[in-house]
Amino acid sequence: MKSVLHLISGGDVGGAKTHLYALMQGLQGRVQTKVICFIKDTFYRQGKELGLDIEVVEQRNRFDIGVMKEVSKKAREMHADILHCHGARANFNALFYKGDQVRVTTIHSDYLLDFKDNFIKDKIFTPLNSYALKKFDYYIAVTENFKNMLIDRGFPKDRIFVIYNGIDMYSQEDKVDPKSFYQRYGLEENGKFTFGIVARLDANKDQKTLVDAFYKSGLKGKARVLIAGDGPEGHRLKERVRDYGLEGDIFFLGGIQDPYSLYQAVDVNVLCSLSESFPYALLEGAKEKKAAIASRIGGIPEMIRPGQDGYLFDPxxxxxxxxxxxxxxxxxxxxxxxxxxxxxRVEEKFSVTSMAKVHEEIYAEILRRGK
Ligand SMILES: CC(=O)N[C@H]1[C@@H](OP(=O)(O)OP(=O)(O)OC[C@H]2O[C@@H](n3ccc(=O)[nH]c3=O)[C@H](O)[C@@H]2O)O[C@H](CO)[C@@H](O)[C@@H]1O
Ligand SMILES: O=P([O-])([O-])O[C@@H]1[C@@H](O)[C@H](O)[C@@H](O)[C@H](O)[C@@H]1O
Structure with a gap:
């Protein structure tokens, strides 16, 4: 069996985390895997609870690259064939990795936008990540769209593979019934038509457009919006809702641990992002049989057939x-x-089994081709 060592920051709370958990579970019995992260946080703890082979090699800060010695040792111990990275921190750390395994990285998001909400981080980490990315042997782009983005930016076409995110449609999710869910936020399950959105509150997820659209819709008092997620745009969004006098219609729930409780409780699932590859927030809604309203961006038009599975609009x-x-x-x-x-549609086309199978094939192909 092939052996693959995955590196990821460990500070992750979004789609990269959901993707890696799903992938690790899907690869069980197909590929031997281990995950190493550099921060001991929720990512590590939840991974452990899921029974994944996951370890922390803790960094004092982002530039504490001495830890890569320990990573190399662990790679040797597991006889890793491939080093597989996810995200900026892992990509940067891989620059200091000494092992001779083939190196591959998954591009989950547009890496030029990853730090857009933080001026300093953007000025430092975006160029470092852009540099580090060039040093990989192979790339896995989430969606065809991101493959084209990489080609446009000068990455070698024949070294880019494409993956679509997959989801386990049959696993049991942590969730509470809609009545308890609404009660948690001091709301009632009153039959009011409810729009939900699960996404970080950052500029790219663009919840502002949803707030503006709801204001213009005249649905005040008739329908409501639940916004789950945390982030730098929170303050500005709440101010906007206050200015529109929509505090009794649009509710901010903060970051939630059990997103499936929300998908189950709402009528339709919204995502207004300016950039996406293949967002889990929509696949998860599909698992709860919720149609999607989403921006026509990245791989979303390949996921949702407008008029059949939901509705698309321009970002x-x-x-x-x-x-x-x-x-x-x-x-x-x-x-x-x-x-x-x-x-x-998601059950048939975007299962975790097919995502894992494609990974297994990609691993075989890159080992066949070598560096
Ligand atoms: C902007 C961008 O390019 N995003 C990509 C990023 O994920 P990104 O994190 O931006 O977005 P996703 O919708 O894929 O994932 C968000 C995840 O966070 C969870 N969540 C969110 C808010 C909250 O309060 N609680 C909570 O649990 C959601 O349930 C979901 O599992 O990598 C994913 C994995 O390849 C891609 O599919 C996304 O397109
Ligand atoms: O800044 P940090 O939390 O260590 O690490 C970040 C991850 O949390 C995030 O998911 C990813 O998109 C970034 O590229 C970066 O790797």
Whole structure:
């Protein structure tokens, strides 16, 4: 069996984390895997709870690259064939890795946007990551779209593979019933049409467009919006909702640990991002049979057939989104049916099993080709 060592920051709370957990589970019995992270936090603890082979090689700070000696030792111990990195910190650390394994990195997001919400980090870590990326032997782009992005930026075409995120549609998720979920936030399960969104509150996820669209929709008092997630845009978004007088209609839940409770409790799942590859937030909604309203960006048009599984709008177009919100409110039954259809599509096309199988094939191919 092939042996692959995965490196990831460990500070991850979003899609890269969801992806790696799903992948580790999908690869069981196919590929021997170990995950090493550099920060001891939720990523590590939850990974342990899931029973993954995961270890922390703790860094005092991002430039504490001495720890890579320990990583090399662990790679030798497990007879790793491949070093597989995820995200900026892991990519940078790989520069100081001494082992001779083939190196591959997965591009989950547009790496030029990863630190856009933090001026200093953006000025330092974005160029370092861009440099580190060039040193890999192979790339796994999440969606065809990101492969094209990499080619446009000068990465070698024949060294880029494409993966679509997959999800386990049958595993049991942590969730509470809708009544308890609403109660947790002092709300009632009152039959009001409810839009939900699960995403970090950062500029790229662009919840502002949803707030503006809801304001323009005239649905105040008739429908409501639940916004889950935490982040730098929180303050500005809350101010906007206050200015619009929508505090009784749009609710900020903060970062949530059990997103499936939200997907289950809402009528439709929204995502308004300016950039995405293949967002888990929508696949997870599909698992709960929720149709999606999403921006026409990255791999999303390959995931959602508009009019069948949900609705698409151009990023930032609050007028178009407003019309979709009103349409959903007026066509509740149709929205429910779309949720069924989306569920079926994800089950058939974007399973964790196929994601793992494609990884196994890619590993075999890069070992065959070598560095
Ligand atoms: C902007 C961008 O390019 N994003 C990519 C990034 O994920 P990114 O983190 O941006 O977005 P995703 O929707 O994929 O993942 C978010 C994850 O965080 C979880 N969550 C979020 C908020 C919250 O309060 N609680 C919570 O648990 C969601 O349930 C989900 O599992 O890498 C993913 C993995 O390849 C890609 O699919 C995404 O397209
Ligand atoms: O800054 P940090 O938390 O150590 O690490 C970051 C991860 O948390 C994030 O998921 C990823 O997108 C970034 O590229 C970076 O690796």
């Amino acid at each position: 930032g177009d609050d007028e178009a989104l407003k019309d979709i919100l009103v349409h959903c409110y007026e066509n509740r039954d149709q929205v429910k049916e779309m949720g069924q259809s989306f569920h079926q």
